[in-house]
Amino acid sequence: MSKQDMIAQDLAEKIHHGLYCPGDYLPSEHQLTDLYGTSRETIRSALSQLNDLGLIQKIKGKGSIVLDYQKFTFPVSGITSFQELNQKLGMHAVTTVLKNEPCTSIPQYFVNRGVDADQPSIYIERLRMIDHEPVVIDRDFLLTPPIDEIPQKVAENSLYDYIEGELGLDISYASKEITVEKADDEVAAQLKLTGDQLVVVVRSLSFLNDTTLFQLTESYHRPDKFKFSDFARRQKIKLK
Amino acid sequence: MSKQDMIAQDLAEKIHHGLYCPGDYLPSEHQLTDLYGTSRETIRSALSQLNDLGLIQKIKGKGSIVLDYQKFTFPVSGITSFQELNQKLGMHAVTTVLKNEPCTSIPQYFVNRGVDADQPSIYIERLRMIDHEPVVIDRDFLLTPPIDEIPQKVAENSLYDYIEGELGLDISYASKEITVEKADDEVAAQLKLTGDQLVVVVRSLSFLNDTTLFQLTESYHRPDKFKFSDFARRQKIKLK
């Protein structure tokens, strides 16, 4: 872990623990330079990370002010596994692994986006329940290679811990799409949907640092239990 | 506009025009240093912007590779106005301004998040239609101050052009939340909803660079017309 990461981590924790409160200014970059014994650019890199996360707002000529966004709406955006969210939010969700088997066909959505239709993968289907109510069904396709198999214990817990820890792969980015669709009968039954049987579908393609695609996911959310929070910054450069 | 912004803009356009194609490597940082006649750190800042946007992927020891994410799912995340999307995607949407009037009460959602219940604002309600079909209803509350009034012509076109251009305000960041709810009768009628009358609600609070809140928005989307695309990078620092 680099200096700038450690400083960013340290400041994030201090903000979280209330040492720096929303509305407060952080010490100036010059002061942080002395505090951490590094150069100003290293401090600036750390602050830039916090800025991107929405933890602080940098204001030219004034300083870096702590934002209170986190208090209300925790970001459910980004690449965050269900298990990570579960821990952070203290949700006490229960995961049931419905399927965990090799598979050689991929949903049409992903084929349309250039994935080979016969791409071998491990198919994992999991039901997430909170307070004995079905909330989400995750259908994951873990591509082979780079992933050969998923131990049952891993499927029950954190996929990402296993991929990053055991396999040593470098999860880097994902594209994500949210739509609302009519659920198929299987999903409708599993989520105990009523009425129009509308379900929120989150589909994502996840990539390693070397741009290798390693995971396809379809998440089906009960609409009344679905919430997506995001923090966004206005883009400086315009894409035409 | 700074050097790094101009370089980022220039590279983004070259990628868009196919001068650099998905899968290609950009010239190395050293080569770009010569091309643009700047220092390496300036080049790196520019590349970092493209990296954040998901236009490229930086790989240590190899180079910066152009991603093809943009081709399939254009990011509808971030702070982007409907009018900006309309232009970029060539949607030919038609906007009807239903209301544009001073207002002194704010929806409960925003009050719960700390906004003063009696906060004065300009209330603008707009219906967006594509191919003569109602798609979205936007309910905007533009806070007074910093915004005193919205000319009718502006409400029909781009709010953000006016706020950034005419008023010279510096739009910086927003928090956003997506849920699915039962529509009230007014929205249901305007969007011609059927069945369960479920509607996708996007609520956001938008802020200026100096952390001033200036806009509250409730967007009601017809579920069958709703699509949200996002590009996300895995966070290096962990928020507990």
Next chain:
DNA sequence: TTTTATATCCTGTATAGACAAGTTGTCAAC
């Protein structure tokens, strides 16, 4: 042929210094 160095690209990180530009308080001049 296979393996092992090695040179040489690349990006990542860190440092030090300089100047521009926004913000704020002070203090003198009016």
Next chain:
DNA sequence: GTTGACAACTTGTCTATACAGGATATAAAA
């Protein structure tokens, strides 16, 4: 009291340099 110049802070940008460490091709050694 008000205004305006100024100094002293802040962050933003840019430069130049250095070294670490990953990736890769080539050449030497086994």
